[in-house]
Amino acid sequence: MRVAIIGSGPAGFYAAEALLKRADAVVDVDMFDRLPTPYGLVRGGVAPDHQKIKTVIRVFATTAARPTFRFLGNVRLGRDVTVAELRQHYHQIVYATGNEADRRLGIPGEGIARCTPATVFVGWYNGHPDYRHAQIDLSVHRAAVVGNGNVAVDAARILLRTPAELERTDIAAHALEALRNSQVREVFILGRRGPEQAAFSPAELKELGKMEAADPVVAPGELAGYVGWESTGNAEKDKNLKILQSFAAQQPRAHAKKLHLRFLVSPTEVIADAAGNVAGLALERNRLEARTGGTVAARGTGEIEVLEVGMVLPAIGYAAERIAGVPYDEEARVIANDDGRVVDPVSRAVIANEYVVGWARTGPKGLIGEHKRASAHVVGHMIADGAEFAPRALPKRDAIVSLLRQRGLQLVSFNDWKQLDDVEVARGARRGAPRDKIADVEAMLAVLAQG
Ligand SMILES: Cc1cc2nc3c(=O)[nH]c(=O)nc-3n(C[C@H](O)[C@H](O)[C@H](O)COP(=O)(O)OP(=O)(O)OC[C@H]3O[C@@H](n4cnc5c(N)ncnc54)[C@H](O)[C@@H]3O)c2cc1C
Ligand SMILES: NC(=O)c1ccc[n+]([C@@H]2O[C@H](COP(=O)([O-])OP(=O)(O)OC[C@H]3O[C@@H](n4cnc5c(N)ncnc54)[C@H](OP(=O)(O)O)[C@@H]3O)[C@@H](O)[C@H]2O)c1
Numbered sequence: 001m002r003v004a005i006i007g008s009g010p011a012g013f014y015a016a017e018a019l020l021k022r023a024d025a026v027v028d029v030d031m032f033d034r035l036p037t038p039y040g041l042v043r044g045g046v047a048p049d050h051q052k053i054k055t056v057i058r059v060f061a062t063t064a065a066r067p068t069f070r071f072l073g074n075v076r077l078g079r080d081v082t083v084a085e086l087r088q089h090y091h092q093i094v095y096a097t098g099n100e101a102d103r104r105l106g107i108p109g110e111g112i113a114r115c116t117p118a119t120v121f122v123g124w125y126n127g128h129p130d131y132r133h134a135q136i137d138l139s140v141h142r143a144a145v146v147g148n149g150n151v152a153v154d155a156a157r158i159l160l161r162t163p164a165e166l167e168r169t170d171i172a173a174h175a176l177e178a179l180r181n182s183q184v185r186e187v188f189i190l191g192r193r194g195p196e197q198a199a200f201s202p203a204e205l206k207e208l209g210k211m212e213a214a215d216p217v218v219a220p221g222e223l224a225g226y227v228g229w230e231s232t233g234n235a236e237k238d239k240n241l242k243i244l245q246s247f248a249a250q251q252p253r254a255h256a257k258k259l260h261l262r263f264l265v266s267p268t269e270v271i272a273d274a275a276g277n278v279a280g281l282a283l284e285r286n287r288l289e290a291r292t293g294g295t296v297a298a299r300g301t302g303e304i305e306v307l308e309v310g311m312v313l314p315a316i317g318y319a320a321e322r323i324a325g326v327p328y329d330e331e332a333r334v335i336a337n338d339d340g341r342v343v344d345p346v347s348r349a350v351i352a353n354e355y356v357v358g359w360a361r362t363g364p365k366g367l368i369g370e371h372k373r374a375s376a377h378v379v380g381h382m383i384a385d386g387a388e389f390a391p392r393a394l395p396k397r398d399a400i401v402s403l404l405r406q407r408g409l410q411l412v413s414f415n416d417w418k419q420l421d422d423v424e425v426a427r428g429a430r431r432g433a434p435r436d437k438i439a440d441v442e443a444m445l446a447v448l449a450q451g
Contacts, residue, residue: 014357035129
């Protein structure tokens with residue numbers, strides 16, 4: 001069996017491992033990525049001050065060392081190679097392309113300067129080549145981060161960390177330089193629902209109380225509904241509420257930067273100054289409304305305030321990008337699938353031998369470790385489906401490489417990546433950091449061309 005996996009994030013690597021460790025069949029896996037570097041959001045999403053979680057790349061490198069695994073970096077499906085070509089060269093295809101688009105607030109002013117989706121801000125500080133030239137203007141004193149998830153917490157924390165806290169991380173050098181000169185003193189994290197509905201993990205929330213030069217601020221009124229409460233019935237939510245109460249009980253240090261956590265407010269307009277930059281964010285006060293099925297929705301009360309901020313970072317979730325030739329579910333904003341088997345989005349008929357794993361399958365929910373089981377589950381379908389047919393003869397394994405080279409593509413192998421890795425680690429050592437990323441594809445390819 002020969003399998004193409006498109007995308008080298010956690011879901012792609014866990015799918016590769018599940019395929020390659022099979023004792024009952026020989027599987028050749030070619031893993032493609034549009035970037036010369038592997039590991040998806042482990043490299044381009046996970047916050048630089050969270051180095052421990054990034055050690056998972058050692059597990060992925062072990063998979064990459066298996067003899068029938070091949071990495072083909074710097075190849076974008078839909079631009080450099082088509083789905084039809086992959087069908088010719090592989091028995092099965094696995095899409096593991098993640099969620100690289102952002103969700104929008106859909107309010108007036110969203111597109112103005114200094115209103116920057118979290119995808120862009122996160123990619124910028126993590127040295128993702130797509131965002132190295134993003135305009136991140138940190139000359140403002142106050143910023144708002146919209147959303148109550150872990151990405152909002154990451155973005156706020158990075159804005160408020162000191163250069164000393166960041167320089168020994170793998171933060172991109174351009175971001176470290178900009179953050180050294182940052183004027184941001186106050187950040188507001190804004191939730192449209194209440195503290196009980198916030199999606200933060202307790203560990204992430206707690207970390208906000210441990211920043212060197214910034215303190216969390218929770219006005220007592222934000223927790224008014226929770227005076228004397230005992231349990232919400234959900235252990236994670238209870239932990240969050242306890243942490244928030246501890247923040248509310250603390251007096252922030254006089255000279256500390258401030259991180260305000262506010263709830264029950266929805267942005268209704270990003271307000272511009274005369275130069276067209278963000279000058280404020282109009283917020284509507286919400287109340288909670290119970291819905292049938294036990295969910296709780298935010299409903300606007302019509303009461304509006306203007307929060308004076310010079311920068312807005314919406315961190316309200318990601319969505320899958322459309323890829324030419326790959327069926328797309330417009331409503332869920334994922335690759336159309338039925339439990340990981342790719343389907344036609346209209347008829348829901350299964351498209352044989354095509355599968356999807358990770359965030360491209362489920363949308364942007366869940367942690368890195370959760371992909372291990374989820375990808376293995378989809379590989380289970382691949383094995384069951386594959387057993388039903390005799391594999392057809394394919395072109396030679398290297399034919400795809402010749403085809404891509406004929407197009408002038410400089411392919412990046414896993415050994416090439418190891419060379420880039422060594423260069424980055426050596427650059428990082430100069431500032432006592434685990435690595436200093438090369439944030440430019442041309443520069444990466446130039447390093448490899450030098451040998
Ligand atoms: C900002 C942020 C921080 C996070 N921090 C944590 C954390 O601290 N701990 C934790 O457990 N989880 C964290 N997560 C969640 C975790 O990153 C995801 O669960 C996981 O990365 C999703 O894996 P994936 O393989 O589906 O997608 P990704 O990791 O996004 O991988 C997708 C890959 O596909 C490639 N690709 C996309 N399109 C194409 C194409 N057309 N052709 C070829 N290649 C393509 C991309 O380059 C990328 O390498 C974080 C998520 C975000 C957004
Ligand atoms: N350190 C970590 O472990 C870490 C770090 C980063 C990310 N992650 C994981 O990655 C996944 C994605 O994280 P995420 O933060 O992007 O997503 P998320 O957890 O789904 O949070 C998105 C937030 O945006 C809010 N939101 C959505 N639409 C909105 C709108 N129109 N207006 C205002 N608010 C809106 C949501 O509110 P509602 O709840 O009201 O919809 C929610 O609070 C999560 O599973 C997360 O745990 C983990």
